[in-house]
Amino acid sequence: MLSLKVNIPNSNKSMMHCNKKAAAKRKQSSLVPQIAEALKSSLVPLSMSRIEPQLCLMKPTKKKHNVIDVEKTEADITLRRSIMVLSKTASESDVSVHSTFASRYVRNSLPRSAFESVLAVVIDDPRFKMPENSIPKEAAYQIINDELMLDGNPRLNLASFVTTWMEPECDKLMMEAINKNYVDMDEYPVTTELQAKAFIFANIRMFVMLKQNRCVNMIAHLFNAPLEESEVAVGVGTVGSSEAIMLAGLAFKRKWQNKRKAEGKPYDKPNIVTGANVQVCWEKFARYFEVELKEVKLREGYYVMDPVKAVEMVDENTICVAAILGSTLNGEFEDVKLLNDLLVEKNKQTEWDTPIHVDAASGGFIAPFLYPELEWDFRLPLVKSINVSGHKYGLVYAGIGWVIWRSKEDLPEELIFHINYLGADQPTFTLNFSKGSSQVIAQYYQLIRLGFEGYRNVMENCHENAMVLKQGLEKTGRFNIVSKDHGVPLVAFSLKDNKFHDEFEVAEMLRRFGWIVPAYTMPADAQHVTVLRVVIREDFSRTLAERLVLDITKVLHELDLLPSKLLVAAHKNGKNGTVVKKTETETQREVTTYWKKFVLDMKTNRNKIC
């Protein structure tokens, strides 16, 4: 509807000419409404002289973009005339045979059409300037769509926990809600009701109340928050667990600061205790909000935070201990109950009152369904807040997370903003303001559609598929399984013998089959262990699991036939006592290998996992 100036004044005659030539009436009749639409929407009076000559030549159904075209320069018109001839010859047999990819947009590489100069600007020009002119929307769609083909297939991406499939009904709902801004609470009362319920009438202390919502309440109940019958939970929907963690961390920091201020003690050196297996966003939180991150080191064979060591590290400046339910490395649940018990004891001795946060990004929607008797949530008194990713096992597309507080007292009032929007008081505690509302709606859909029963079925199924995959891998006899049966449904495994070929080579080879299975080294103090990790999502069926085992076996066979990269290097270093002189390339390669490994150690680990 934008910029639709269809005007080629001197094309009047050729237009008429073409009309006669074009035999099929069907063609004309299907053209007219489109033209009318185009002209109507551009507020240009309908006049035949404005229609381009090309219209009647090209097949209308497949090349709508020619109908709704943009302003053309004089040069372009000449260009089009030459194309006209071309397409005419090609279309002599039957115009309807033409495919989209036979259009000038794809064929034409010699003269630069408007479309191509755009491409040239975008791709060749390192400065990436915005193109001068508009291009048809169909062309824009096609360019982007084609480029995106080169992206990996999200469904075969076993690296990420993030949901890649939802029911078509939910897709439809999301699309319908995509133009609703989540923050305009007053305009869209129902959307926000799903997430938040304004408290104007219910509670006089409205300034104290956080927005509450159905999803938050359901999740709070799932986590056994100590709520009275009619009490509402305190929590908020976020863009993801990163935002959720920053909000939770900020609340802990402010609470700690307030306490220290009240005691007249210094409050400028806060710290937080976590395992070294935490996600990168904890590091981010620490750096951006100026909190020291104290990491409990891992050791081989024990890849989660050791509660005993963690409690040892706690001091008077500790704002909280963050436990992880579902470590990103091997899916293991940390022993939150033990941590709670140890910390209760320590708090009694020192009176520091250190709380616990549970980062249940991936495990929050697993444990309540598969291990209902496991105590990790608000049943433990020191757990003050929990975050969970809606876009992991909450089964919603990327872009939603939740953070729940135990009670109102655990969220300092000063952090809550009250926005007067169209006369309604809107308490908010978020880092983002405007965002789409479709993810919240999708989460609500999943919660009411699946219910407790449905979630349990999905999780059980995931767990079962993980077991199938695990057994298949064990059967090859080449792998050690690093992940536990008890935990998030993923399989982490390392090669028993990686002297000849390492896990990175396996990962690379698997890409050729389309599988994206990441390999990474463990964090400090266990970094000599490299693992491959397969995340089992809802949409990873048993057929795919069996297929993956098959492909891994193939890869192993192939690798056995290849000479070892590592061994070749070792040989050249002269195992048999003679010093082999290295060529320049070899030296370079060696140095590169070391650096590459160093860089990988530094970065690959946590950053990639989400």
Next chain:
Amino acid sequence: MVISTTSTDSGEHLNSTFASRYVRSPVPRFSENGFKMPENSMPKEAAYQVITDELMLDGNPRLNLASFVTTWMEPECDNLIMASLNKNYVDMDEYPVTTELQNRCVNMIAHLFHAPVGDKETAVGVGTVGSSEAIMLAGLAFKRKWQQRRKAQGKPCDKPNIVTGANVQVCWEKFARYFEVELKEVKLTEGYYVMNPEKAVELVDENTICIAAILGSTLTGEFEDVKRLNDLLTKKNAETGWDTPIHVDAASGGFIAPFINPELEWDFRLPLVKSINVSGHKYGLVYAGVGWVVWRTNDDLPDELVFHINYLGSDQPTFTLNFSKGSSQIIAQYYQFIRLGFEGYKNVIENCLENARVLKEGLEKTGRFVIVSKDVGVPLVAFSLKDSSKHTVFEISESLRRFGWIIPAYTMPPNAQHVAVLRAVIREDFSRTLAERLISNIEEVLKEMDSLPSRISTREAHVTATIHEIQGGKPDGKPLKKSVRETQEEVTRIWKRFVDGRRTGAC
């Protein structure tokens, strides 16, 4: 009862959606078990229907003139968005093209804002969820830079502050509170609803991390005079050696000025402007959920804030508060850039301004309104009643809702809070027909209100009396005794005004 038994007998899947038990039993919200998740699953059709039906009650986004946020996009772009809903933006390894598109968008925006980027250099910037995140990132960069400078000088760095106009969006306040920076606001005066550069520069001290100027005030859409601010600040910096930088919050104006007022100097052409944020989901013409922040050079973004991600063997620096998020908005932004180009954006914005002018002229013709917004600026019309002694703009706003229009009324920030305005934002999809329709509806509302007794005057009588009482003089010499109800109303009014006086969350 009888009916339901027979229908279940024939098999659940044969039921029509509206006759199934799922629509007959209450949804969790109303059920007796509070807000718990339902025990059992329900068919997807039923779940879809239950939610859609409730969503019908939502306002129509297209008629919402309160918000700048885009509510319409081309169907082709909808398709692209749909196709990329299941792509996670942070999986740079797996979706390299998406990452590439983001980088291209950053570069296009940087060039639009005249960033001094060399021929082979790439611009420094990042895509965010919205301007809130963008502002927090920019603010954080300024804070860290200031801290580094102070530490290097051996001076204390625990009392940072930031100078803005009182017309800023609420997220600046959020930034200040969450990141422990003092917010120094330049007060507004009646008739001048943007930050006064002179006053702002006066407020600057050695602890000021930056001055935030707004291109397109949320209240009136006016552009602040960034050039003047830059000149004054350059002078002050030369005198004091403080080196205070400027951030431009161009959330709404960033995609207006370059197309309509290309000669207006507000961007990186001014040497002190170190970073700019702009909302992709406002006049960037993308659905809610995308914003951008661009830095002048690499040096303006402290290295310690940047996290490095190993991306296909190459190093991809990231600086965001959110991690996993959908990539569809980024793709949609790229679509708009290449589809519309400079020309297309210019046409859209010109069209918006034209429609704003039509609306403004229509409102002026009624003779009842004072236009508060300026012709140069973001395409919106802010207007207040010439005579609000009988009826207020809040009543107009309420009455317009009956026609489906959502037009907010709000009071101005402190020092100008006695002025209440209505604000209509003109977006891409607000056509001239709609503008004309709106004017006629406003006229109807005015006519209707004239025939109604004033809600205020009945109450206002005793309020003025109270004022006189407080001042010691009584209008007619008689003390007025207030009824309980009157007192209640009065208290309510004062509270309401207090609440109204708080920052409006216009976005």
